[in-house]
Amino acid sequence: MDVLLLGGTGWLGGEVARAAVARGHAVTALTRGAGVPDGVAHVRGDRTEDGAYDAVAGRDWDLVLDVVHQPGLVRSAVQALGDRARRWVYVSSGSVYRATDDPAGDETDPLHDPLTSDHAGPEDYAGAKVACENLVLEALGDRAVVARAGLIGGRGDRSDRFGYYPAAFARAGSEAVLLPAVGETTVQTVSAADLAAWLVAAGEGDASGVYDTYGEPIAFADLVALARAAAGHQGPVHEADPDWLVAHGVGYFMGPRSLPFWLPAGHELTVTRPSARARAAGLSWRPYRRLVDEALTDERTLGFDRERRAGLTRAEELELLAALAGD
Known part of the structure; x- marks a missing residue:
């Protein structure tokens, strides 16, 4: 697979990069800085600037993975790359869920209202993640996977x-x-390494839709x-x-x-959140x-x-x- 990470120098992104390389995939990371993991091709680009995706937009990708919480950056990414991606994995958060008195504890629980602005402040995190999810799901349809993670450790x-x-x-x-x-x-x-392995596997197969990945x-x-x-x-x-x-x-x-x-x-x-759907799709603990x-x-x-x-x-x-x- 040809894998494009939007980011990849941080903690979870680095684990995803290493997992994808270990599974024999060709991995490229689009980042503002240097220091990508071994075996990963680096393309420098600032997603807040015009033309940020020019160097990676002219080819097909088997998997694009994104973790950002700014709706404006997600919007520009799916506009530039959505038509060239076989599978798009977006890492969201359990923070999208509203607190309720009697929750189902699965992906059908009610969500916060999506942020209407392209830029999120610290207090807008939950609504921003909802907005980012919506942008990915609407643009990619059944080619999209949204992973709602809880606390990550490891x-x-x-x-x-x-x-x-x-x-x-x-x-x-x-x-x-x-x-x-x-x-x-x-x-x-959830271990960052276990989550990363599942995210890559989700991109390899035919998974689609929303998954709790706690x-x-x-x-x-x-x-x-x-x-x-x-x-x-x-x-x-x-x-x-x-x-x-x-x-x-x-x-x-x-x-x-x-x-x-x-x-x-x-x-x-x-x-x-038992994450039954992700477990059935191969998430290991x-x-x-x-x-x-x-x-x-x-x-x-x-x-x-x-x-x-x-x-x-x-x-x-x-x-x-x-x-x-x-x-």
């Missing part, structure tokens, strides 16, 4: 979310670790137990009530001074223990004391543990 993850708990247990040693009291909450993380559902308590075992933690574990955490300035899910996997009730990512081990290896390499994009620093955690003990 090798190379720089969001610091999935790796936080393995790192927290490892850095604590025999001391205490703070967890959110989330009861029987179920969480899901990870395997697992109880948060079970995931934490795997992280604790991988880190060899022997110290105590203290759970804090969500209201207490909010009152003490701890944020949800991501960002500084946060706790990953902890979300407000009714958030769309709290809905369990590596065991969570393997995913935890990969994350812990990355965390050790990067350093537990670095500035985190998600989670608590050890100093913040100790401060909160002391406050919890005093209440």
Whole structure:
């Protein structure tokens, strides 16, 4: 197959490029910068500029893959390349789903309203992804595959979310670790490598339409137990009530001074999505223990004391543990 990646130097794009090369495909990446993975042809182009696709628009592609969330960039891409693509795979997000009281938990759940502007600000992410999906589906029809991913983890993850708990247990040693009291909450993380392999396979075959591509559902308590075992933690574990955490300035899910996997009730990512359609189409899930081990290896390499994009620093955690003990 001749594969065109719109991007390809980032985390998921890089995994897709490596997966496609490993399967024997000829891969080209259209990017603004350099540094594409080994075995990938590089075409320099800025998608915000006129003529960005000129160097790749004059030929046929077996697969075009895009992950961008700006509707204007998706619009220009499908206009320039849609007629020359046998299959178009667009990586969307579970953020497109509205939070509902009784969701079906599959691709038929209600979505946010699509963004009407070509340019999305940070607060427009959900609506922008809906708009991008619509542009791809309307332009490509049954040649389009839309993959709605939830939380992605694994090798190379720089969001610091999935790796936080393995790192927290490892850095604590025999001391205490703070967890959110989330009861029987179920969480899901898909390995970037597993998702990438499925995206390439979807482009090889006759898949079409929308697929949830979440990870395997697992109880948060079970995931934490795997992280604790991988880190060899022997110290105590203290759970804090969500209201207490909010009152003490701890944020949800991501960002500084946060706790990953902890979300407000009714958030769309709290809905369990079994991804049955993608599983039937070949999506595989590596065991969570393997995913935890990969994350812990990355965390050790990067350093537990670095500035985190998600989670608590050890100093913040100790401060909160002391406050919890005093209440």
